[in-house]
Amino acid sequence: MPLFIPESLLQREKDHVEGFAPEVAWVTHGGDEELQERLCVRPTSETLFCDLYKDIIHSYRDLPKCYNQWCSVVRWEKTTRPFLRSSEFLWQEGHTVHATHEDAEQRTIQMLNVYDDFAREVLAIPMVKGKKTDKERFAGAESTYTIEALMPDGKALQSGTSHNFGDGFAKAFGIQYTDNNNQLQYAHQTSWGVSTRLIGAIIMVHSDDAGLCLPPMIAPTQVCVIPIQQKKDGVLDKAKKLHNTLLDADIRATIDDSDKSPGWKFSEAEMCGVALRIEIGPKDIEAGKCVIVRRDTREKVDCKLEDVVSTVESLMKTMQQDMYNKAKEYLDSHISDAHNYEEFVKAVEEKPGFIRGMWCGNVECEEKIKEDTTATSRCMPFEQEEIDGKCVCCGKPAKKLVYWGKAY
C-alpha cells in the first residue's frame, strides 16, 4: 500500500480521521508546485486497504481476505523516546475482511493471542491482556484489544493491539458483498499490529546495569566462546573446535579470539546480551571441561567438553524460562487492588505498577483519574472479577474490573 493517503480518503470514516488528523504529517508541495489536494503520510493504512476492498470484494466467495505488510508509518509526536515513541516507526499491520461480525471478532481475538503467545514464549515478556475502554480504543474501531507489558519503572507499555471495526469502515467506503442468499451485506473488518516498540520492551524488561540481557531464543549471539590464556599451546585450537561444534549444532555461536583481555571480553559479551559465554583455558582443557556462564544469573557451570551441546541447549531452555518467570514475578508483585479513590490515588503514588479497580463505565471517571493521577485505563481483562461493588472513582455501581496505570 502506498505511503501517501489523499486527505479526502482519510476523511471518509469520521472517527478515524478525528483520531488521526491531529497527528499526521502533511505533504503539501511536489517540487515547486502546491498540490491540489494534501496528502498525509500514512499513520496507519485502514483507509488505503478499504479503497482496495471496495473494488475487489463482491461476493461471499471473495471472503475472508487477509493481508499483512511491514512498513514505516508516521505519527507526529511532540515528545519522542527511542523505540517507544518516535515520529516514524516500523511496524507490521495486518488487515482482514470477513462476512460476519463473529468471524471478524474471532480473528481479532486470534491475532491478539498470537501476539500474547509470541511475547510470552519468544520474548519472555508476560502481558496483561484485555479490552480497551471506548476512550482508549483505536480511532474508528468498534472494539480494541491490547496486550500491556509492565516496565521496571512501574509504567505500562501498550505492546500490541487488535481491532474489530465491525462494519463501520464498510459503510463509510461502500464495501458490500452478495451473500449466499443473494442479499447485499456490508463486510466486517479487523486490523492488528505490533511495532519496533517491542524492542524497547525487551531491552527494558530484561536488561541490567551490565547491559543487554536477551532471551536465548532471540539473542543474535547465543554463545560466545572466550579462550583464556589463548597464547598457550592448544588453547585456541580447542576453543575453535568448541566453536565449530556449537555451529554444527545450529547454535548461534561466536568466538572472541581478539587480543583484548578476558575480563574485557566478558564485559563486552554481557553488554551485548550474549546469552551464554564459555570460558576455556589450559586448566580446563587438562580437565577435559569448560566453564559456561549464564548472562542473566552469572551462574557458572562446569561442563565436560563432550557434553557442551546438550548442556548449552538445556541451559538456554532454563534461562529462557527463568527470564520469563522473573518478569512474571515482577509483574504479579506489581499489581495492587484499590477499593476506593483514596486507596487508588495512594496506590498510583506509592505502588508502581498496575492498579486493579472497579469502574462504572463512564468516561468522566477515566478523565478525572487521568487528570488527578496521570494514570489511564490500560484494559478490561478477559477474566473479570468483582473485587468491589462500586466504581473506584465515583462510587456508583461498578460494571467492569479495569487495570489502571501510568503508561508510556
Place this chain on the structure above:
Amino acid sequence: MPLFIPESLLQREKDHVEGFAPEVAWVTHGGDEELQERLCVRPTSETLFCDLYKDIIHSYRDLPKCYNQWCSVVRWEKTTRPFLRSSEFLWQEGHTVHATHEDAEQRTIQMLNVYDDFAREVLAIPMVKGKKTDKERFAGAESTYTIEALMPDGKALQSGTSHNFGDGFAKAFGIQYTDNNNQLQYAHQTSWGVSTRLIGAIIMVHSDDAGLCLPPMIAPTQVCVIPIQQKKDGVLDKAKKLHNTLLDADIRATIDDSDKSPGWKFSEAEMCGVALRIEIGPKDIEAGKCVIVRRDTREKVDCKLEDVVSTVESLMKTMQQDMYNKAKEYLDSHISDAHNYEEFVKAVEEKPGFIRGMWCGNVECEEKIKEDTTATSRCMPFEQEEIDGKCVCCGKPAKKLVYWGKAY
C-alpha cells in the same frame, strides 16, 4: 535511515539539491502546525548517510563502510507508468565510504558488475553497460555508471546505476578521517541502486500475447501439474505423486486439481508465467509417462515418469539460457551505427533500438540531439571503438563512442 530529510540537510551538497529539489514531496505541516523547517520525503538517502558518516568516521581504521537498505523513495513525477516510473517506488540503495578515490572507483565498478551479472544470469536480460555523460549522471556524482536494457518497442530502460561521488559529499558534510600518517583526509563515497523497475523490464523483455513469461530461476511457480480427465481412476493420485516428487526435489511446483477445464488451466498457467506445465492423463499413465510443455517455446516433451525431476531441471536450464539468447539476439539486432547526422536522425526514426554514434564531448550536441529526435545519450561503453573520426552531430573531432536511444 529515516523517511524525512530536513531541507537544510538536503541543501548541503549544491549539485545534489539542484538535481533533486524540483522532484521531491515536501512535508510542511505536522497535524495543524506549520513546521519551522520543511522536510522532504527521501528521494534517495545520500544526505542522510553523510550525516551519519560525519559522526562515525574518524580514522582510516573506520574505513571502508558499507551499508544497504531496502526502502520506498519518492520522486514527484508528472507522468507515471506502472513499474517503470512511479512517484513512490521500492528500491535497494547501497552506500559505501572509502579512504581513497581508487577504492571508491573499484567498488562503483564492482557493484555495476553485480547488477549486470544478476540481470544476465538470473533475469535473462542482456544489458549495455557503460558510463553516463556528465549531462546524464546522478546529481552530485563524479561518475555514474549504468546498465541499460532494450525493450521490445526499441526504447532503452536504465535498469541500475552505480555512482562514484569522489570526495564531493565529504567536503560538503565535513567527512574526514586521519590517515596512517596522521594526516586529515576527506573520505570517498559511492552509492548504487536497483528498483522494482527491474520487474517492468522482466515483464516487457520476456512476455508475449499469452501473458507473462518468466525465466525459470525467478518464476514463483516453476512447474504446474495439470491432470487430464482427472475424474478417471488413478489420475489424480498419480498427478499428486508427481507433484510431491517435484516438491521433494526443491522445485517450486503446484498442482491445479480445480474443476476448470484443462484448456483453461493451460491458459492460466501461461498467463501467470509458470515455466513448465506437466500434463498427465490416463493414456500417459498407461504409458508410464507425462508431457512437459515449455512456456517460452510451447515445445512438448514426452517424459518417462521416473525421469521427471532430471528432465524438468534440464529443461529449466535450457529455457533460462534460451530466453537470454533470444533477448540477446534481439538486442544485438537492434543496435545500428550512424556516421553522420542524417544517418542518425533516420536511424532514430526507422530503426528502433540503440544507435552507436561518435560524440565530441560537448553537451550542446546532446541537447540538440534530444531536441531534434528525443533520443538521449544512454552510455559510453567500456569497450570503446572509433567507428568514425567525427561527432555524429556537429562533425567536430570525436572523443567518445556513445550508445544513443529513446528511453523510458
